[in-house]
Amino acid sequence: xxxxxxxRTTCWKTMTVIIAIACAGAQSPVIAASPASxxxxxxxxxxxxxxxxxxxxxxxxxxxDEWPQRSVYLDAFAIDQVEVTNERYMAFVTTTGHRNPPNPxxxxxxxxxxxxxxxxxxxxxxxxxxxxxxWAKKRLPTEAEWEKAARGTDGRVFPWxxxxxxxxRANFDREWEEEKTLYPVGSLPGGDSPYGVKDMAGNAREWVxxxxxxxxxxxxxxxxxxxxxxxxxVRSIRGGSWHSPVADITTSARxxxxxxxxxxxxxxxxxRSADGP
Numbered sequence: 001x002x003x004x005x006x007x008r009t010t011c012w013k014t015m016t017v018i019i020a021i022a023c024a025g026a027q028s029p030v031i032a033a034s035p036a037s038x039x040x041x042x043x044x045x046x047x048x049x050x051x052x053x054x055x056x057x058x059x060x061x062x063x064x065d066e067w068p069q070r071s072v073y074l075d076a077f078a079i080d081q082v083e084v085t086n087e088r089y090m091a092f093v094t095t096t097g098h099r100n101p102p103n104p105x106x107x108x109x110x111x112x113x114x115x116x117x118x119x120x121x122x123x124x125x126x127x128x129x130x131x132x133x134x135w136a137k138k139r140l141p142t143e144a145e146w147e148k149a150a151r152g153t154d155g156r157v158f159p160w161x162x163x164x165x166x167x168x169r170a171n172f173d174r175e176w177e178e179e180k181t182l183y184p185v186g187s188l189p190g191g192d193s194p195y196g197v198k199d200m201a202g203n204a205r206e207w208v209x210x211x212x213x214x215x216x217x218x219x220x221x222x223x224x225x226x227x228x229x230x231x232x233x234v235r236s237i238r239g240g241s242w243h244s245p246v247a248d249i250t251t252s253a254r255x256x257x258x259x260x261x262x263x264x265x266x267x268x269x270x271x272r273s274a275d276g277p
Contacts, residue, residue, distance in 0.1 A: 152194035204267035241265030
């Protein structure tokens with residue numbers, strides 16, 4: 001992380017999150033574990049300061065469900081710096097008795113496979129992801145939160161900027177190779193977002209909290225959008241996976257899946273609001 005990313009911005013008073021930013025200004029995360037979940041899930045979280053950012057794409061660029069591009073305001077929040085790993089998810093399963101996800105690497109339980117501890121957990125349903133985040137005293141991020149954490153405020157195409165996607169920046173457009181397919185979380189620093197959030201393009205797609213609506217951007221509120229109020233059929237997924245083409249790993253690309261969807265390429269990360277989960 002560069003020195004500029006360590007400056008503090010935007011005052012945020014809260015007893016439940018020790019991540020604070022002072023003096024509104026540039027994109028400047030402060031990374032720390034959340035004390036409310038320290039013993040359960042001590043992964044570093046990155047503060048995303050309050051303010052506006054460009055969400056979506058101008059009409060004619062990207063896909064129609066990304067239109068129109070608009071300025072969206074979000075309150076400050078924190079998001080996991082990396083995707084939830086097999087190691088962290090197994091701690092949740094062991095503690096709560098929650099069901100094991102299917103093992104994509106071999107027969108038998110996921111516990112039995114060695115060397116995958118720091119790979120992102122996959123084969124989790126939306127309900128599994130929601131349950132994990134609740135256990136960790138967090139929640140799934142909204143689509144808007146996920147996109148701001150991935151692209152910053154300047155409407156960039158990829159988390160790292162507008163330069164082409166390469167294998168040093170993202171794990172994408174590959175075939176399945178068992179344990180060699182997914183990369184350990186945080187292992188491609190060249191793909192970091194402006195806030196220092198990692199793996200937001202490729203590796204594992206990520207569940208978010210919103211119902212998916214292809215028309216939502218046309219009528220969504222401009223302050224803290226949380227997805228359609230009306231119950232839908234599928235939930236939104238962001239970020240693309242190890243198998244995704246380059247068009248699906250952009251910061252604006254939207255995916256979707258049913259609640260029971262379990263794939264080799266879908267995982268998640270958690271978020272927290274300033275005043276709690």
